[in-house]
Amino acid sequence: MKALMKGVCFLFAALVISLSGNAQSVMTGKVSDPDGKPVVGASVAVRGKNIGTSTDTTGTFRLRISVGDTLMCSSVGFESRQIVFRRSGDLRITLTEENKTLSDVVVTGYKSQIRQEITGSVTSVKMDKIAEGQAAESFGSLLQGKVAGVNIQLNSGEPGATPAIIIRGLAAVTRDDASAISEPLYVIDGVPIISKMSSDFAITSTNVLADLNPSDIEDLVVLKDASAAAIYGSRAANGVILITTKKGKRGKPQINVNIRTGVNFVPQLQDVAGGIKEREQVKRLYDLYAPYGVTMPALYTDVTNPFYNNSSDWQGYMYRTSLTQDYNGSIRGAGDFGQYSISMGYMDSKGILFNTGFKRYSVMANTSLNALKNALVINNTLAISRTDQNRNPDALSTDNSTLLPLPNNPLVKGAEVFQPGNYSALNDRIRFSTEAALNVVKNLSYKASLSLEYLRSMADSLVESRRTLRASNKSGIGESQNVLFQNTLTYTPKFGDGHSLSILLGQSMERSEGKITTVNSVSPAPTLSQTVNWPKGNSIGxxxxxxxxxxxxxxxLDYSFQQKYLLGASIRTDGSSKFGKANRWGVFPSISAGWNFYKEGLFSNITWLTNGKIRGSYGLSGTTWDNNYLALGVMDGGILDRYNSLLQISYGGISGFTPTWLNGFKNDNLTWVKTSMANVGLDLSFFGGKVEMIVDAYEKLTKGLLLSTSLPTTSGYNEVYRNAADVLNRGVEFTVSTNLNFSKSFSWNTNLNFAYNKNRVVQxxxxxxxxxxxxxxxxDFGSIVRTGVPLNGFFFYESQGIYQTESQIPVDPKTGRRLVGLQNKKLQVGDRNFKDQNGDYRIDAADRIYAGDPNSRWTGGWTNDFIYKGFSLNIVSTFVIGRSIVNTVLLDRLRLGKGFAGSSSLPNFDNYSIWEQSGDNARFPTLNPWGDVSQITKYDSEYIEDGSYFKIKSATLSYTFNKRIIPRLPFERARVYCTADNLVTFQKYSGPDAELVTIDGFDLSKGYPMRRMLLFGISLAL
Amino acid sequence: MKCWKFILIAAFPLLFSCNKGMLTIEPENRTVPEGYYNSAQRIQQAVIGGYVDLRRALLANYAWVMYGEARAGDLNVVVPYQSMVVNQELTADNRYVSELSDWGYFYDVIRDANDILDIIAGADDEILNTYRRNLFRGEALALKSMAYFYLARIWGTIPSAEKNNFGKRLTGEEAVTLAAGWASEAKQLLPWLLLNDDGIESVALTAVRFNKTAITSLYAQEQLWLGKAQEAYSVLSNTFTAAMADSLSGFGLSNGTDRRTEIPQNPLNGNVVRMSLDRLNAIYPAGDARRSSMFSISANTATLIVRDATLLELLPRREINLLLAEAAWRSNSLDQAKAYLTMAAAGATEDYSALTDETFGAALLLERQRMLVGTGQRVFDLIRFGKVSTYIPEFTEDDVEKGAAYWPLSAVSMKGNSWSQNSFWARP
Structure with a gap:
C-alpha cells in the first residue's frame, strides 16, 4: 500500500512539474550591491504569487518564474526593487543602498528608534568609514567637526592626551583652574563606562577613552537635548554619547584587515633668533639698558670660546619626525545561531618630542546566541585593552640659548641639560557584559544585563641624574571598578489605524569603587632600580x-500616530550615595513632541519635499561631582584634627573634646546639579534625500553648580560646598548635507554643520x-567668573599702548603725583600704558577688567566626499569663530629677567614690534631686563588675540578595488589610502596653533605642538 | 506558557536589586559616629570643646593681647612678632602674624556652638534635665555671641556661619546685633552659679564657664558697641542689683594643656608679658593705690600680678562698674556715671566728681586702660571711643576711615572664596 501511494505521488508530481514547465521554469539569478558584492539573505518574491526565496552566501537565488512576472527584491539596508522578468539578464539585480535618513534605526537611550519617529535632538555618525582611513588614538578626535554643537578641542598634541569634548556649551564653574569641564556621559553598547577618574584617584593623565579602539566602533550617537538624554538622569546634563560596536552580519564570515603607517612631521615651532642674531640682540639690550658696570656674560664676548658662533637648534634636537603604526584585524559573521565578532588592534604612535609616545593593545569579542526559537538572545561582550603612554619624567626645555652646545656635543657630554629617565603610564581596562533579551509575548520583551568593568592605571617614573647616578622614582597604581545591573521591559503595541506605542520600564543599580596606592622616594638614592625598592625609611606611601x-x-513612553504625530515622555529617578539621606533622590523628567508635517495632505503635491519634521522638547537632567563623600562629615585620615591635637584636652578640670576634628562639614542639603533644557528643531529633506537640513535651537540652564562658599578655608567649615552657581547656555545649530550623484561614476557628498553658543553666568x-x-x-590664573558675562573671561589690565612721552603719564591734579604703575613702579617712557579704571592714579588689582571671552561662539565642521569610480577624496575641516585667546608663550619669551643672557633662546625681535625709543610705534613695551618691574606683564590685554581658526583636519585619498573592477582580485575588496592629518590651519593668531589652548584660553603649544601626519594604509576585506 | 517561567526568573533579580540600603555608603572609621552624644556628660564634652576653641582663638600666639594692649603699645610681649604688631606691620610674612590674621579659630567656636545647639535640640529629657539643657544651651549661645563679637571687633565685615544665611557678608554692626540677640537669650538661660557634678554650686567652675554675670557684661559691651547705651544701662542696672552682689562672678578662660604649641599655658607669665615702667607711670601715677596690688615693679619693668594662674580673665567683675559708668554716661546720666566710676576706681588719685560730659570719656577710657590691663580690651575701647589715631600714631584719621583699626585678613582666609582685603590693608 505504501509503495502504491509513493508511486501515485511520484506520478502526480511528475505530471504537475511537466505541465507547469511549459509556462514556468526554474531560473537562477544574483543580487549584488552597487560595488558588485553579493547581497546575502535578500528576499526575492514574485508579486501576486506565493513564491519566494532568499539569496545564499554568493547572492544567488533560484526561483520558478515565468516571463512577465514581477520580482520583488528586498534586503535590510537596501532600497526594495521590483523588476519585470523578461529575459535572464533581468535576474542580475543590483540593489542600491537605502536612503539612510528616512528609515534609519538609531540607538537612543535603552532602546532603538526609527529616525523619523525621534522627537529629540539626536545625531548619529557612522564611524566605521571614518575610522577606516584615519589612525586616531580615540574616537574623540575623529568626531571633531562632525556633529553640530559638539565642540572638541585637542588642547595638546601629545600622544595620549585627553581632548576636551563639550556639548552645547561649558557649564562648569570652579574657583581654581579650568580643568573642570562639563563632560558628557559615554555609553558603550548600552553600558555607561568609566570615562574619567576623579582627580584624587587619577594616577595617569592618559585619555581614558583612548583604550577603546576607534576601529571597533560601528556608529556613534550624540544625544544633545534633554528629551533624548534625560533617560540617563543624573549624568546626562552635559549630553550623552552612545557608542555601538561592530557586530557580525549575516553571510559568509567577514574578515577585515587594516594596516597603516603614518609619518609624523614636526609642525612649525617657536620662532628662535639663533646664533649670531641672538648675540646681536643680547648686545643691543645690554647697550640700551644695562646699568653701569654690568657686562655681557663671557659666552657672548669671548671669541676664543669654541661655541662663539654656535647656533644650536634645541627644538630640532628635541623634536623629530616619528612613526605611527596602527594594525587592526577582525573576523565577524552571523547566522541563525546568532552572531560573533572578534577584533584585535595594535597601535604605536611615537611622539614628535623626544621620549614620548602612546601604544594601545586591544581585543574585543562579542557573541550573540539565539535560543528558544529566537525568543531568547544572549549577548556577551568581553573587551580587554591596554594603553601605554610614555612621557618625559622631567619637563624638557627646548628654550635654551642657541649659543649653548647641544648635549650630544662631545665637549659637553654629560651636562645636566635634561634629566634622563622615563615615565610610563599604563591603563588596563577589562569590560565584560552579558545580556539576555527575551521576547515574552508579541511586542513585549524583557532584557536583563550585568556588566563589570575594571580599570587599572599604573604610573612609574624614574628620574636619574647624569652626573651622580642617583635616581628617584615614584610608583602608583589606581583601580576603578564598576558593577552595573540593568533590567528593562519594553512593550511596543500597534493598534487601530496607525497608532503605535512604545513603553519602556527599567531599573538599574550601579556600584563604583576606586582605590589608589602610591609610593615615592623621599630623596634620590644611589641606585638605578626602576622599581620602588628603596633603603628603609626612604619611601613614603x-x-x-x-x-x-x-x-x-x-x-x-513614545507614541506615534501614522508616523505623523509623535509624542515622547520620559522620567528617571536616581538615588545616589553621594548625597545626605535627606536629599538623596533626584527626579528627571522630559517631554517632547514631533510633527512629520510633510505627511499632511497639504504637502502631498510637493514632490521635492521628501521629509519634514518639527520637533520640540523640554526636560531636566543632572550632574554630580567626583567627591563621593562630600555630603558626609569625613575625618582626615591619621590626624584627629587639623592641628594634630589629641582628643584629650583639659579645661577647667574637665576633660574636653572638640567636635571640630572633622575635615569636612556634613551637609545634608547637597543635591543634584540640575539642568533644564528646552529645544526646538526642524528636520528637512529635499529631492529624495539629496539635500538635508537640520536646525536646532536650545536653551540650557544649569542650576546649582557646586562651589565652596565664602567662609575661610582655615575654619572648621573649610569643606563647605553648596549648590550655588547657575550658568545659562543658549545656542542654535545648523546642519546641511547633500548627497549628489552627478553621474553613475561621480558623486559628491558634503556635510556642513555649525553651531552658535553663548554662555552666561546667571548666579x-x-x-x-x-x-x-x-x-x-x-x-592667579587671570580668569574671572562674573555674573552676566561668559564663563572664565580674561581678567586683565587694559592696555592703551605705550607711553611715548613723559607728558602722557597722567598726573593726579589733587596731589600732583604721577600715576603709579604696577607693583609701585615709577612709570617711564616706553612702559605699558594701562588704563587707570578707578581713577585713583595707581595701577593695581582694582584696575583689571573683563577683557575677553575664551568660549567659542561659533564652532563647526565641513566634510566633503568626492567619489569618482574607485577613487574617493575625503576632506574634513573644522572651525572655531569668535573667541579670544592669550599668547602666553610669546609673553613668557619676551619677559626677560636680569639673567636672561645665556639662559634661554630669544625670539627674533625683528618679527615683533618692540619699543626701544620715543616715537617707536610699537606694540610691545620696553624689554628692559634691568627695569625694577618688567613691563612684559601677565594679564596685559595686548596679548589677547583672536582665537578663530579654520583647520583642514584631514584629507584622505583612496582607491577601492573590488571584484567588479578586477574580477580576479584575491580579496572581496581592497582599499588603499593616504591621509594627511592636521594638514593646514588658517588663523589670525600669531602663535603656532589656535587650537592648542586651555579651556580658559591660554596657549599651551609650548607644552606639545600638534604633529602633521601623513598616513598610508591598506584595508582588506577577505 | 513556558515563557512565564523565564519572566519569574528574570523578575527575581529585579526585585532583589531594588534594595535602597545600597545607597548608604559610609566608609568605616572615616565618618563621624552617629549617636555619640547620648549622655549629659558627653554633651558637656562638646561644650568644653567650644571653650577650648575659644581658648585657641584668643591665646594662640598671645592673640588676645596682640589684638588689645600689645597692639596699642601698653604691654610688651617678649616674642619676636610683637614689634611687627606694635609697628602696625600686620602684613608681614611672619608666620605668627599671619596666624593672628586668620579668623579660623573663631569660626571653630561658632561651629562648635551650632553643633551643640543641634545636639541639645535632638537630646530628649532623659539625657538632659532642665538645668543642664538651659546651661548648655546658654553656654553655646554665649560662646557664639562672644565669637561673633570678637570677629566683628577685629575684622569689621565678616561672613556669617549661620545656616539661614551661610556665607553672607555681615557688617560689623549686623554681626554684633546678631551676637547681642544670642547674648540676650543666653542671659535668660544661664545661672548665676554653676553646679558641679555633685549638684553643689561651684565657684571655680563658674569662673571658667559662662554665667549670668559674664553674659550680662558681654551683652552690655555689645549694646555699647552698637551705641545702644540706654539698653545697656537698663539691663546692667536691673541685673546687677544689690541683692545679687554675692552671686556675681567673673569669667575667664581656664588655662590648661593643649597639644598646639602656640597656646601658652601660663599666658600672663611675667617673663613674657610685661609693661615698661615708663608706660606704667604714664598710666598709673605714682600715688595710685592700685599699682602695687596689680603690678610687681622691678628696676624698669612692671609685670602683672596673676592671682590665679589657672585663669585668664576676660570679663572680670571689676568691669561691671565701668560698664555701668559708661552706660550711664552715654545715657546722659552723668551723676550716676561719676558715682559708678568713682566706685570702680577706688584708689585712684584723681577726683572724678568734678568730671563734665566732655571730660568723662577720657577719664573712663583711662580707667578702663588701667583696670582692664591684660584682658585684651584696649584697641576695642579705642575704636569704640573713636580714639584710634590719637593713641596709635601710625594711623591718620583717614587710615582709620579706610579700616586701619581692623586687622588684615590672612591670605589663607581669602583663599577659595570671594573675600578680599579691606581697603586700608590692600595697599601694597
Whole structure:
C-alpha cells in the first residue's frame, strides 16, 4: 500500500512539474550591491504569487518564474526593487543602498528608534568609514567637526592626551583652574563606562577613552537635548554619547584587515633668533639698558670660546619626525545561531618630542546566541585593552640659548641639560557584559544585563641624574571598578489605524569603587632600580579608597500616530550615595513632541519635499561631582584634627573634646546639579534625500553648580560646598548635507554643520561676588567668573599702548603725583600704558577688567566626499569663530629677567614690534631686563588675540578595488589610502596653533605642538 | 506558557536589586559616629570643646593681647612678632602674624556652638534635665555671641556661619546685633552659679564657664558697641542689683594643656608679658593705690600680678562698674556715671566728681586702660571711643576711615572664596 501511494505521488508530481514547465521554469539569478558584492539573505518574491526565496552566501537565488512576472527584491539596508522578468539578464539585480535618513534605526537611550519617529535632538555618525582611513588614538578626535554643537578641542598634541569634548556649551564653574569641564556621559553598547577618574584617584593623565579602539566602533550617537538624554538622569546634563560596536552580519564570515603607517612631521615651532642674531640682540639690550658696570656674560664676548658662533637648534634636537603604526584585524559573521565578532588592534604612535609616545593593545569579542526559537538572545561582550603612554619624567626645555652646545656635543657630554629617565603610564581596562533579551509575548520583551568593568592605571617614573647616578622614582597604581545591573521591559503595541506605542520600564543599580596606592622616594638614592625598592625609611606611601552607588528607576513612553504625530515622555529617578539621606533622590523628567508635517495632505503635491519634521522638547537632567563623600562629615585620615591635637584636652578640670576634628562639614542639603533644557528643531529633506537640513535651537540652564562658599578655608567649615552657581547656555545649530550623484561614476557628498553658543553666568554665591580664579598655591590664573558675562573671561589690565612721552603719564591734579604703575613702579617712557579704571592714579588689582571671552561662539565642521569610480577624496575641516585667546608663550619669551643672557633662546625681535625709543610705534613695551618691574606683564590685554581658526583636519585619498573592477582580485575588496592629518590651519593668531589652548584660553603649544601626519594604509576585506 | 517561567526568573533579580540600603555608603572609621552624644556628660564634652576653641582663638600666639594692649603699645610681649604688631606691620610674612590674621579659630567656636545647639535640640529629657539643657544651651549661645563679637571687633565685615544665611557678608554692626540677640537669650538661660557634678554650686567652675554675670557684661559691651547705651544701662542696672552682689562672678578662660604649641599655658607669665615702667607711670601715677596690688615693679619693668594662674580673665567683675559708668554716661546720666566710676576706681588719685560730659570719656577710657590691663580690651575701647589715631600714631584719621583699626585678613582666609582685603590693608 505504501509503495502504491509513493508511486501515485511520484506520478502526480511528475505530471504537475511537466505541465507547469511549459509556462514556468526554474531560473537562477544574483543580487549584488552597487560595488558588485553579493547581497546575502535578500528576499526575492514574485508579486501576486506565493513564491519566494532568499539569496545564499554568493547572492544567488533560484526561483520558478515565468516571463512577465514581477520580482520583488528586498534586503535590510537596501532600497526594495521590483523588476519585470523578461529575459535572464533581468535576474542580475543590483540593489542600491537605502536612503539612510528616512528609515534609519538609531540607538537612543535603552532602546532603538526609527529616525523619523525621534522627537529629540539626536545625531548619529557612522564611524566605521571614518575610522577606516584615519589612525586616531580615540574616537574623540575623529568626531571633531562632525556633529553640530559638539565642540572638541585637542588642547595638546601629545600622544595620549585627553581632548576636551563639550556639548552645547561649558557649564562648569570652579574657583581654581579650568580643568573642570562639563563632560558628557559615554555609553558603550548600552553600558555607561568609566570615562574619567576623579582627580584624587587619577594616577595617569592618559585619555581614558583612548583604550577603546576607534576601529571597533560601528556608529556613534550624540544625544544633545534633554528629551533624548534625560533617560540617563543624573549624568546626562552635559549630553550623552552612545557608542555601538561592530557586530557580525549575516553571510559568509567577514574578515577585515587594516594596516597603516603614518609619518609624523614636526609642525612649525617657536620662532628662535639663533646664533649670531641672538648675540646681536643680547648686545643691543645690554647697550640700551644695562646699568653701569654690568657686562655681557663671557659666552657672548669671548671669541676664543669654541661655541662663539654656535647656533644650536634645541627644538630640532628635541623634536623629530616619528612613526605611527596602527594594525587592526577582525573576523565577524552571523547566522541563525546568532552572531560573533572578534577584533584585535595594535597601535604605536611615537611622539614628535623626544621620549614620548602612546601604544594601545586591544581585543574585543562579542557573541550573540539565539535560543528558544529566537525568543531568547544572549549577548556577551568581553573587551580587554591596554594603553601605554610614555612621557618625559622631567619637563624638557627646548628654550635654551642657541649659543649653548647641544648635549650630544662631545665637549659637553654629560651636562645636566635634561634629566634622563622615563615615565610610563599604563591603563588596563577589562569590560565584560552579558545580556539576555527575551521576547515574552508579541511586542513585549524583557532584557536583563550585568556588566563589570575594571580599570587599572599604573604610573612609574624614574628620574636619574647624569652626573651622580642617583635616581628617584615614584610608583602608583589606581583601580576603578564598576558593577552595573540593568533590567528593562519594553512593550511596543500597534493598534487601530496607525497608532503605535512604545513603553519602556527599567531599573538599574550601579556600584563604583576606586582605590589608589602610591609610593615615592623621599630623596634620590644611589641606585638605578626602576622599581620602588628603596633603603628603609626612604619611601613614603599612601593609599585611598572611595565608593559610590546609584540606584535608578526609569521609564519612557513614545507614541506615534501614522508616523505623523509623535509624542515622547520620559522620567528617571536616581538615588545616589553621594548625597545626605535627606536629599538623596533626584527626579528627571522630559517631554517632547514631533510633527512629520510633510505627511499632511497639504504637502502631498510637493514632490521635492521628501521629509519634514518639527520637533520640540523640554526636560531636566543632572550632574554630580567626583567627591563621593562630600555630603558626609569625613575625618582626615591619621590626624584627629587639623592641628594634630589629641582628643584629650583639659579645661577647667574637665576633660574636653572638640567636635571640630572633622575635615569636612556634613551637609545634608547637597543635591543634584540640575539642568533644564528646552529645544526646538526642524528636520528637512529635499529631492529624495539629496539635500538635508537640520536646525536646532536650545536653551540650557544649569542650576546649582557646586562651589565652596565664602567662609575661610582655615575654619572648621573649610569643606563647605553648596549648590550655588547657575550658568545659562543658549545656542542654535545648523546642519546641511547633500548627497549628489552627478553621474553613475561621480558623486559628491558634503556635510556642513555649525553651531552658535553663548554662555552666561546667571548666579554666583555670596551675592554674585566675582570669582577671580586662584590656584592651590595662590597663583592667579587671570580668569574671572562674573555674573552676566561668559564663563572664565580674561581678567586683565587694559592696555592703551605705550607711553611715548613723559607728558602722557597722567598726573593726579589733587596731589600732583604721577600715576603709579604696577607693583609701585615709577612709570617711564616706553612702559605699558594701562588704563587707570578707578581713577585713583595707581595701577593695581582694582584696575583689571573683563577683557575677553575664551568660549567659542561659533564652532563647526565641513566634510566633503568626492567619489569618482574607485577613487574617493575625503576632506574634513573644522572651525572655531569668535573667541579670544592669550599668547602666553610669546609673553613668557619676551619677559626677560636680569639673567636672561645665556639662559634661554630669544625670539627674533625683528618679527615683533618692540619699543626701544620715543616715537617707536610699537606694540610691545620696553624689554628692559634691568627695569625694577618688567613691563612684559601677565594679564596685559595686548596679548589677547583672536582665537578663530579654520583647520583642514584631514584629507584622505583612496582607491577601492573590488571584484567588479578586477574580477580576479584575491580579496572581496581592497582599499588603499593616504591621509594627511592636521594638514593646514588658517588663523589670525600669531602663535603656532589656535587650537592648542586651555579651556580658559591660554596657549599651551609650548607644552606639545600638534604633529602633521601623513598616513598610508591598506584595508582588506577577505 | 513556558515563557512565564523565564519572566519569574528574570523578575527575581529585579526585585532583589531594588534594595535602597545600597545607597548608604559610609566608609568605616572615616565618618563621624552617629549617636555619640547620648549622655549629659558627653554633651558637656562638646561644650568644653567650644571653650577650648575659644581658648585657641584668643591665646594662640598671645592673640588676645596682640589684638588689645600689645597692639596699642601698653604691654610688651617678649616674642619676636610683637614689634611687627606694635609697628602696625600686620602684613608681614611672619608666620605668627599671619596666624593672628586668620579668623579660623573663631569660626571653630561658632561651629562648635551650632553643633551643640543641634545636639541639645535632638537630646530628649532623659539625657538632659532642665538645668543642664538651659546651661548648655546658654553656654553655646554665649560662646557664639562672644565669637561673633570678637570677629566683628577685629575684622569689621565678616561672613556669617549661620545656616539661614551661610556665607553672607555681615557688617560689623549686623554681626554684633546678631551676637547681642544670642547674648540676650543666653542671659535668660544661664545661672548665676554653676553646679558641679555633685549638684553643689561651684565657684571655680563658674569662673571658667559662662554665667549670668559674664553674659550680662558681654551683652552690655555689645549694646555699647552698637551705641545702644540706654539698653545697656537698663539691663546692667536691673541685673546687677544689690541683692545679687554675692552671686556675681567673673569669667575667664581656664588655662590648661593643649597639644598646639602656640597656646601658652601660663599666658600672663611675667617673663613674657610685661609693661615698661615708663608706660606704667604714664598710666598709673605714682600715688595710685592700685599699682602695687596689680603690678610687681622691678628696676624698669612692671609685670602683672596673676592671682590665679589657672585663669585668664576676660570679663572680670571689676568691669561691671565701668560698664555701668559708661552706660550711664552715654545715657546722659552723668551723676550716676561719676558715682559708678568713682566706685570702680577706688584708689585712684584723681577726683572724678568734678568730671563734665566732655571730660568723662577720657577719664573712663583711662580707667578702663588701667583696670582692664591684660584682658585684651584696649584697641576695642579705642575704636569704640573713636580714639584710634590719637593713641596709635601710625594711623591718620583717614587710615582709620579706610579700616586701619581692623586687622588684615590672612591670605589663607581669602583663599577659595570671594573675600578680599579691606581697603586700608590692600595697599601694597
Amino acid at each position: 599612601s593609599s585611598n579608597y572611595t565608593a559610590s552607588s546609584l540606584l535608578s528607576y526609569f521609564s519612557r 554666583l554665591p555670596d551675592g554674585n561676588a566675582d570669582i577671580v580664579k586662584v590656584g592651590e598655591s595662590g597663583q
